[in-house]
Amino acid sequence: MRIVNGISYRTKEDLEDSCVGLEQYQPGQPSVKDLFIRVTSGTSGTQPTVLAVSFAEVKKNIFAKGRRLFAEPLLVVLPRNLSSLQWVQLFFDPAAESSRILFLSRRELEHPLLAKIIDEFQPRHVFSTVSLFDFLLDTLATRNGLSGLAAVERLFITGETLSHTVKQKFEALVPEAAIEMSYGISEVGGGVGAYCATLYKRHPDSFGRAYHPLLPLSIVEPDENGVGEIALTTRELGPYLTGDAGRLVAEPCACGATETLFVEGRINYDIVHCVGATFHAALVEKIFASLREYVEDYYLEIREVQGEGKTLGFVACTVVPTAKLRAMKNGVEYVCEFLEKNLQITKTQSLGDLVRVDIFMKPFITYAEILPKSVKYIRMRKVD
Amino acid sequence: MKVVYEGDVPRLLARTRKDIEEADCGRIMYQRPLVFFGSAQESVEKGLWLYTKNILPLIAEEHVDITCMAAARYGIDAILGDIASLKKMEEAVSRYPDLAKVAHIIVVGKHGEPDLKCLKQAFPAATLHLILLCES
Numbered sequence: 001m002r003i004v005n006g007i008s009y010r011t012k013e014d015l016e017d018s019c020v021g022l023e024q025y026q027p028g029q030p031s032v033k034d035l036f037i038r039v040t041s042g043t044s045g046t047q048p049t050v051l052a053v054s055f056a057e058v059k060k061n062i063f064a065k066g067r068r069l070f071a072e073p074l075l076v077v078l079p080r081n082l083s084s085l086q087w088v089q090l091f092f093d094p095a096a097e098s099s100r101i102l103f104l105s106r107r108e109l110e111h112p113l114l115a116k117i118i119d120e121f122q123p124r125h126v127f128s129t130v131s132l133f134d135f136l137l138d139t140l141a142t143r144n145g146l147s148g149l150a151a152v153e154r155l156f157i158t159g160e161t162l163s164h165t166v167k168q169k170f171e172a173l174v175p176e177a178a179i180e181m182s183y184g185i186s187e188v189g190g191g192v193g194a195y196c197a198t199l200y201k202r203h204p205d206s207f208g209r210a211y212h213p214l215l216p217l218s219i220v221e222p223d224e225n226g227v228g229e230i231a232l233t234t235r236e237l238g239p240y241l242t243g244d245a246g247r248l249v250a251e252p253c254a255c256g257a258t259e260t261l262f263v264e265g266r267i268n269y270d271i272v273h274c275v276g277a278t279f280h281a282a283l284v285e286k287i288f289a290s291l292r293e294y295v296e297d298y299y300l301e302i303r304e305v306q307g308e309g310k311t312l313g314f315v316a317c318t319v320v321p322t323a324k325l326r327a328m329k330n331g332v333e334y335v336c337e338f339l340e341k342n343l344q345i346t347k348t349q350s351l352g353d354l355v356r357v358d359i360f361m362k363p364f365i366t367y368a369e370i371l372p373k374s375v376k377y378i379r380m381r382k383v384d
Numbered sequence: 385m386k387v388v389y390e391g392d393v394p395r396l397l398a399r400t401r402k403d404i405e406e407a408d409c410g411r412i413m414y415q416r417p418l419v420f421f422g423s424a425q426e427s428v429e430k431g432l433w434l435y436t437k438n439i440l441p442l443i444a445e446e447h448v449d450i451t452c453m454a455a456a457r458y459g460i461d462a463i464l465g466d467i468a469s470l471k472k473m474e475e476a477v478s479r480y481p482d483l484a485k486v487a488h489i490i491v492v493g494k495h496g497e498p499d500l501k502c503l504k505q506a507f508p509a510a511t512l513h514l515i516l517l518c519e520s
Contacts, residue, residue, distance in 0.1 A: 019457045027415040032438040039454045050457035081424045085431045102385040105424030
């Protein structure tokens with residue numbers, strides 16, 4: 001719990017190892033149809049939280065606008081089976097009007113006949129995450145199977161920030177599709193910020209950053225530019241600090257919304273997403289703590305780079321070596337191997353595992369006498 | 385639409401809301417089921433079936449430990465799945481002792497009568513139910 005201006009906010013740490021929101025579950029009642037289970041947390045470094053999340057408010061918001069959120073056929077490609085169930089159940093609702101839905105699990109995504117499945121389905125709308133859709137495109141492109149996506153008009157992307165490199169790739173490989181992004185956090189089902197085409201006409205440089213709030217939001221402890229931590233309130237969580245930095249501006253939009261949320265990334269970059277993997281600052285710190293004899297200080301830059309036919313993750317690591325590391329003949333290789341072996345970046349895989357399967361490039365380690373002042377308090381950062 | 389496999393060849397099968405609702409997955413004697421099939425397509429479809437009965441399902445993820453952690457937090461009282469997946473749970477249950485308390489295990493299968501003895505050992509408190517489905 002963190003108390004700010006007399007309000008007690010829950011944080012992600014408060015939710016660890018618990019089950020939240022289950023009191024609203026009434027087995028056998030129709031209200032169950034609007035409830036979903038979500039399991040949060042990115043890596044083995046944190047304990048998962050199970051949340052029973054109500055979608056009733058979100059559905060009301062979506063369908064009250066009198067528009068269909070998705071047209072059929074809708075292809076759903078999400079990393080969690082639970083998320084797929086949530087969205088399939090939501091759009092299987094008669095009110096959603098979209099009922100021709102196909103979701104792909106890992107088995108289909110890794111199947112040699114993936115292109116055949118998509119070709120047969122011919123989706124018009126796709127709902128996916130940045131990293132998974134990127135993986136899908138890479139797989140289809142290498143098998144000459146992009147024709148199945150030729151009819152896609154709308155690509156609805158969530159999960160992480162869309163880098164410029166990846167956006168350009170999506171636009172090139174699915175040229176007819178309008179790309180829409182939403183802002184969400186795993187603790188809330190159904191999104192926190194909504195896409196609005198009018199908004200991007202007004203703020204053309206803010207694609208993937210500017211949204212209309214879907215929930216009651218506020219900015220906690222804003223700085224002189226109005227940027228502070230995004231706080232929200234839901235039935236399950238109460239007042240909750242997201243760990244994301246943002247700015248909330250009151251401005252009327254042609255769509256009827258009255259506020260715009262500008263998302264500025266993670267507070268202190270405590271979490272960085274890259275090609276489907278998640279770097280937790282706490283876990284990175286733990287790794288370097290066990291290298292203390294060799295490394296005095298460190299700074300990680302994480303980025304997506306365009307490899308041959310696919311997007312790869314890349315970690316550049318600057319270290320201030322101790323005398324002991326300097327004296328080692330193969331000091332750079334030692335740090336590199338240690339990182340690869342010990343840095344867990346998915347629930348089950350280390351950085352080295354992802355290097356071996358060509359999802360990440362080998363980390364690049366350089367020595368420095370001292371780190372620049374600008375990185376004094378931030379030990380890792382995502383760069384475009 | 386659902387992806388089904390003939391051997392290892394995928395094909396699309398149309399399933400309507402009515403098809404799913406009318407499927408027979410046994411009488412519901414539980415409130416917090418885990419749905420765990422080798423095919424995620426099957427898990428999602430059975431999850432949708434439970435929604436039609438106003439029961440909130442937890443469905444399995446690819447990684448069995450994540451599934452078990454979530455199942456323990458949710459406090460599952462039943463597991464609905466195929467025998468191969470249930471055997472994976474059986475191996476993991478020693479690491480998640482709360483799961484041994486589940487009251488119902490519903491084994492959904494397509495061929496013959498599977499060997500359920502091992503499940504009885506891993507889940508001593510559970511009543512086992514077997515549902516044989518026709519090939520779709």
